[in-house]
Structures are given as C-alpha cells and as structure tokens.
Amino acid sequence: MFNRRAEHFSYEEIARLIEPGSSVLDLGCGNGELLQLLRDTRNATVRGVDIEESMIRECLKKGISVFQGNLDEGLKEYGSGSYDYVIMNETLQVVHQPVQLIREMVRVGRTAIVNFPNFGNLVNRMQLLVWGRMPVNRDIPYQWYDTPNIHFCTRRDFVQLCREMAIPIISTIDMRHNRRISPKTANLLATECCFLLKGSTPDAPIV
Amino acid sequence: MAPPNALIVTPRDYVFGTESDLLVLECGRTLGPVTIRYETYGNLDEHRQNAILLLHAFSGDAHAAGYHSPDDAHPGWWDSMIGPGKAFDTDQYYVICSNVLGGCRGSTGPGSTNPDTGRPYGLTFPVVTMQDMVTAQQRLISHLGIDRLLAVAGGSMGGMQAIQWSVSYPNNVAGAIVLASTARLNAQGIAFNAVGRNAIMSDPLWNGGDYYGGNTPDRGLSIARMVGHITYLSDRAMHERFGRRLQERAGFGFDFNDQFEVESYLEYKGGTFVDRFDANTYIYLSKAIDYFDLGGKYGGLDAAFTDCRSKFLVVSFTSDWLYPSYQSKEMVVALMRQEKDVSYVEIDCPFGHDSFLLETDRQGPMISSFLETVYTDVQSTR
Known part of the structure; x- marks a missing residue:
C-alpha cells in the first residue's frame, strides 16, 4: 500500500511460514511481490487486496489476481475459514479499524499473519526521550503530519491486544533490520515484528 | 481519410440456420437463416488458442478496428485498443468482433427480410436475449474452427455477453473481460x-x-x-x-x-x-438488456457462476452512474464466493459510462497483462 519504507519485512521469512499448496489472501498486497514469491516458491493459490489502482496494475502484470478495495470496509465478502492464510504485511498501522480487521482476519483465515513496525524499539524511544520529537528514522520515514501510519503500536501492545481478543499467538518472528532476534529483548530491539495467529474457525487445523 | 499504413479490413458474413439447423431462441421460437457479420484482426496461431471475441455495446457493430477503405473517415469503435502493440495485440492474438443477433449492422435483425414473407420482419422478429446473441456467436466461433476462446471481452451490453459466454460455455472461454457492466439491469436502467x-x-x-x-x-x-x-x-x-x-x-x-x-x-x-x-x-x-438478469435466471448469482471456469477481469468506473461500480462488485463478490479466479479494478475517471470506450491508457495495460496471464496458462496446460 505504501512503499516509502526503506526496508520491508523479509518476505522469505513469511514464505517459510506458508505450507506448500495453501491458499493465501494478502490484505494491502501492494505490488504483489510477496504473493508472487508465495505462488512461485510455495505453490500457493494467491489473491491480493489493495486500494491503489497503480498497485492493481502491478499485480496484474505479475499475473496475480487482485481486488481493488478498501480494507476499512472489512472482509464481509469472504467466508469463514475460506483461506489457509490471511496476511497483513506492513498494513496494520494504516487501517482505521485494526481491531475489527484482526478479528476478521482470524475469521477468514485458518491462520493469520500480521507484521508491523515495532514503535517500541530503542531508536524511537531515544528520539522521543532525547529530542522530545516524534521519531523519524529509516524505519519510520514520515513526519507526523504527513504519514499513512495512524495506528502505531509496540510489540508488547500487540501481545496485549491478542490477549484481550483471546486470539492464540502461534509464534512470532522478531527482526532487527532484517536479522532475527530473540523474542525476549524484542520489544526494545526489534524494528519489525511478525505474529502468527490462530484462526477462530472451529475446524482450523492445529499448526 | 484513413492514415497511411492503416489497417484495412473487410467485413465478412457467416450464414447458418438452414431448415434442419434453425437457431433455437430462449423464447422458444426458431430463426433461420441467420447472418452474422464479423471482422477479424491478426492471425490464428497453430494451436488455435489465441482467439479473442470482442462483444460490442448497444450501438456498436462488427467494425471494431481499422478502416474499411483508405477513404474511410473513421476507424472502428475500439481502434485505440486493438492493433499491433495495443491492449488487444494483433501481433499476438486473433481478434474477432461480430454484430449481435437482432442488430442492424449486417447481422440478422428486425430489419432483415423474413424468408417466409419476403418482407422485413419488423416486430414479427422474435425477441432475442443476451443468451441468444451468445448462441449465435458460438456458431460463428465454431465455424471459424475455434474450440476454446482465449478470451471474451466487452463493455456495457458487451460485458453482459462476456458474462453470459462464461456461464453458457464454461469450457470454451479461458478469460472473460467485463467492463462497465452488470449481471442484471436495475430499475433505473x-x-x-x-x-x-x-x-x-x-x-x-x-x-x-x-x-x-x-x-x-x-x-x-x-x-x-x-x-x-x-x-x-x-x-x-x-x-x-x-x-x-x-x-x-x-x-x-x-x-x-x-x-x-x-x-x-x-x-x-x-x-x-x-x-x-x-x-x-x-x-x-x-429489451434484451432489460431482460438480462443472470441471478434471476439461474437462481442466484452464485448458482449462475458455479460451473464457470474462466478467469475474470472486471473493471468499473467511478463516474459511471448507469452501471455503477456496486453492480460490478456484486458480480465479483459472487465469483469470489464461488472461489473463481477474478480480479476487480475500479478506475477513477470522469467520463461516465462511456469511460470503457474512452479511457485506454489505464485499462489498456491491465487488459494486456490479464490476456498475457491467460495466454500463458492456456499454453502451459496444452
């Protein structure tokens, strides 16, 4: 959806999470690069959703089926448990109703994969502490008045939200500039966090 | 005057529906003989897998591209989209366009002569439907030696036919491109x-x-x-x-x-x-447009699409208030529920319903990508 970020979460890391031959829905799929990788390396049946026409065009160019739509309108068209995986890659922080969307993701997907920039990482904390200014750095390259990011959270915030929503966390991948780090120090050091969430459909398999 | 090096095309007629082989219409009546006027652009490949049938809208005709003669002032109705290097690339694809049944531009319609009376049919011509138009087109396609179309494509009434094709002949259409159209006409229309x-x-x-x-x-x-x-x-x-x-x-x-x-x-x-x-x-x-209601006919859109095997590209336009985007979306959502392969794009442009004829810079590349994907699929499953 927004590609001004200097780095994105490692697509290879996401690909490793995907069982071969499964179906994948990517919310905010951007230019379809992740879906292309999943299709080509995991033999996945893929579909994307994005709001921008230019991104739809890029997806079609890659032969990826895509729906132009607004995630803020929800996923009511999608049946419960209709996808093996519903992914939201770098998009959580730009949607208006993240809680509703996460609930929808675990309804539609047998497994949901969410990744987002960890606002609680050390650099952000230092910028706020030392300069008293909103963090602007290579992971968050936007000024406060000109940012698509309207719902930042820290890793710990997200864990808390999952607890409140009673969504089981299957596993996490914590990255610091594209290198995996331990979950123990992740809230302070991770620049990117990825959560694998268990779908709420009763017959979802135990992963 | 046509520009130099313009494509000069000659329309052709296919006549079928003799006594033993009448065209059976949805209303139950039969019709014959039937003439279908058509034009073709590009060449059929050796495996006969690159044929695209274009379906014209209400006032269109078989003359989709090129000129009829060097003195011709105007090209075909979708000339901006058809030709070498264009969205419907005639270097790659064999493109066919025919005038619909009931039309007045070379195909049999109410102005044609009724063989029983020797006079024009007028209102004695049977009421035809989208399905009847598609049935007639299918006869033409099979006459041209094509078993399976790479794609059907059309806007507005042409889009209705594209949908009908994928429903009526699920095995004979690899891709369906539906522009500024709907699965049923609403009261306003x-x-x-x-x-x-x-x-x-x-x-x-x-x-x-x-x-x-x-x-x-x-x-x-x-x-x-x-x-x-x-x-x-x-x-x-x-x-x-x-x-x-x-x-x-x-x-x-x-x-x-x-x-x-x-x-x-x-x-x-x-x-x-x-x-x-x-x-x-x-x-x-x-009347054929008014009657078109895919869901009504098949007991719901989902039921209509159950057996479809085509890949779909559905395009709507924000300023189209005749066939508004929500109608395209209804169709797309039904296809999605049926787990069909469908892409949907809503192009934000100001030209109203006519956008599908006028806006080529943005829909062109998407159509071209879609066709390429379908063509690759078709070739790999040969």
Whole structure:
C-alpha cells in the first residue's frame, strides 16, 4: 500500500511460514511481490487486496489476481475459514479499524499473519526521550503530519491486544533490520515484528 | 481519410440456420437463416488458442478496428485498443468482433427480410436475449474452427455477453473481460430504456415497426439516442465539455431559438445516429438488456457462476452512474464466493459510462497483462 519504507519485512521469512499448496489472501498486497514469491516458491493459490489502482496494475502484470478495495470496509465478502492464510504485511498501522480487521482476519483465515513496525524499539524511544520529537528514522520515514501510519503500536501492545481478543499467538518472528532476534529483548530491539495467529474457525487445523 | 499504413479490413458474413439447423431462441421460437457479420484482426496461431471475441455495446457493430477503405473517415469503435502493440495485440492474438443477433449492422435483425414473407420482419422478429446473441456467436466461433476462446471481452451490453459466454460455455472461454457492466439491469436502467422505446414508438412514422421502404421514425430514434447519450456521460464530463455556453450567441435571446451547446450536441448525436441505426433494433436490443438478469435466471448469482471456469477481469468506473461500480462488485463478490479466479479494478475517471470506450491508457495495460496471464496458462496446460 505504501512503499516509502526503506526496508520491508523479509518476505522469505513469511514464505517459510506458508505450507506448500495453501491458499493465501494478502490484505494491502501492494505490488504483489510477496504473493508472487508465495505462488512461485510455495505453490500457493494467491489473491491480493489493495486500494491503489497503480498497485492493481502491478499485480496484474505479475499475473496475480487482485481486488481493488478498501480494507476499512472489512472482509464481509469472504467466508469463514475460506483461506489457509490471511496476511497483513506492513498494513496494520494504516487501517482505521485494526481491531475489527484482526478479528476478521482470524475469521477468514485458518491462520493469520500480521507484521508491523515495532514503535517500541530503542531508536524511537531515544528520539522521543532525547529530542522530545516524534521519531523519524529509516524505519519510520514520515513526519507526523504527513504519514499513512495512524495506528502505531509496540510489540508488547500487540501481545496485549491478542490477549484481550483471546486470539492464540502461534509464534512470532522478531527482526532487527532484517536479522532475527530473540523474542525476549524484542520489544526494545526489534524494528519489525511478525505474529502468527490462530484462526477462530472451529475446524482450523492445529499448526 | 484513413492514415497511411492503416489497417484495412473487410467485413465478412457467416450464414447458418438452414431448415434442419434453425437457431433455437430462449423464447422458444426458431430463426433461420441467420447472418452474422464479423471482422477479424491478426492471425490464428497453430494451436488455435489465441482467439479473442470482442462483444460490442448497444450501438456498436462488427467494425471494431481499422478502416474499411483508405477513404474511410473513421476507424472502428475500439481502434485505440486493438492493433499491433495495443491492449488487444494483433501481433499476438486473433481478434474477432461480430454484430449481435437482432442488430442492424449486417447481422440478422428486425430489419432483415423474413424468408417466409419476403418482407422485413419488423416486430414479427422474435425477441432475442443476451443468451441468444451468445448462441449465435458460438456458431460463428465454431465455424471459424475455434474450440476454446482465449478470451471474451466487452463493455456495457458487451460485458453482459462476456458474462453470459462464461456461464453458457464454461469450457470454451479461458478469460472473460467485463467492463462497465452488470449481471442484471436495475430499475433505473430499465427506466431509461423505456423512455427510449417510448420515444420511438410514439413517432407516427414508426407505424408499429412497419416502416421499411418508406419514411423512417428518425425523430423518435434520435430522441431515444439523446436520452441514451446523456446516460453514457457524467455530470462532470458534461460540465467540462459544454458548461452553460450558448451556441452561436453571446446572451439569451429570450425566445426559443437559442440553444445551449449541450442541446446542439445532443441534436447532432441524435441526428447522426439515425443514419446508421434501425429504430426496431433499438427496441429489440434495449429489451434484451432489460431482460438480462443472470441471478434471476439461474437462481442466484452464485448458482449462475458455479460451473464457470474462466478467469475474470472486471473493471468499473467511478463516474459511471448507469452501471455503477456496486453492480460490478456484486458480480465479483459472487465469483469470489464461488472461489473463481477474478480480479476487480475500479478506475477513477470522469467520463461516465462511456469511460470503457474512452479511457485506454489505464485499462489498456491491465487488459494486456490479464490476456498475457491467460495466454500463458492456456499454453502451459496444452
């Protein structure tokens, strides 16, 4: 959806999470690069959703089926448990109703994969502490008045939200500039966090 | 004059439906012989896998691209999209376009001669539907030696036929491109069609549809066209093009001789239309559009799409208020529920319903990508 970020979460890391031959829905799929990788390396049946026409065009160019739509309108068209995986890659922080969307993701997907920039990482904390200014750095390259990011959270915030929503966390991948780090120090050091969430459909398999 | 090196095409006719082989229509009646006027562009590949059938809209015809002669002033109706290197790339694909059954541009319609009477059919011509048009097209395609079309593509009424193709012949259509269309016409659309038909039928020259060989109901037909034309545009498009400007006058004349530019434009459009269109065809085709309701016919859209095997590209336009985006979305969502392979894009542009004819820069690349994907699929599953 927004590609001004200097780095994105490692697509290879996401690909490793995907069982071969499964179906994948990517919310905010951007230019379809992740879906292309999943299709080509995991033999996945893929579909994307994005709001921008230019991104739809890029997806079609890659032969990826895509729906132009607004995630803020929800996923009511999608049946419960209709996808093996519903992914939201770098998009959580730009949607208006993240809680509703996460609930929808675990309804539609047998497994949901969410990744987002960890606002609680050390650099952000230092910028706020030392300069008293909103963090602007290579992971968050936007000024406060000109940012698509309207719902930042820290890793710990997200864990808390999952607890409140009673969504089981299957596993996490914590990255610091594209290198995996331990979950123990992740809230302070991770620049990117990825959560694998268990779908709420009763017959979802135990992963 | 056609530009130098322009593609010069010759329309052809396919005649079928002899005594033993009549075309059976949805209404239960039979028709024959049937002539279908068509044109082709590009070449069929050795495996006969690159054929694309284009489906024209209400007032279109078989002449989709190129020129009929070097002296021809205007190219076909979708010339901007068809040709070497264009969206429907004739270096790669074999593109076919035919005039619909019930039409007045070379195919059999109400203005054709009824072999039983030796006189034009007029209103004795059977009421035809989208499905009947598609059945006739299928006969043409099979005559051309094509088992499976790479794609069917059309906007508006052409989009309806594209959908009908993928439903009626699930194994014979690899890709369906549906532009500015709908799976059913809603009350607003039916209402506008009714006004058009009323305009024609209230012209005394219409004479119950029996006017061939005499004076034709031009006034009625041109008013029908004016109403239709308004529905193809948008508030913004009309405002930008005409504003409130007066034709050939600076101020109001305070009489009824002055005309706003938009009035003059509609008069012109209505006037040129009668030269190339038959009033009865207007009545028949608009009725076919009114009758089109895929969900109604098959017991719900989901049921209609169950057996579809085509890959779909559905495009709608934000400023199209005749076939609004939500109608395209209904269709897309039903396809998604049926786990069909469908892509949907809503192009934000100001030209109203006519966008599918006018906007080529943005829909062109998407159509071209879609065709390439379908062609690759088809070749890999040979």
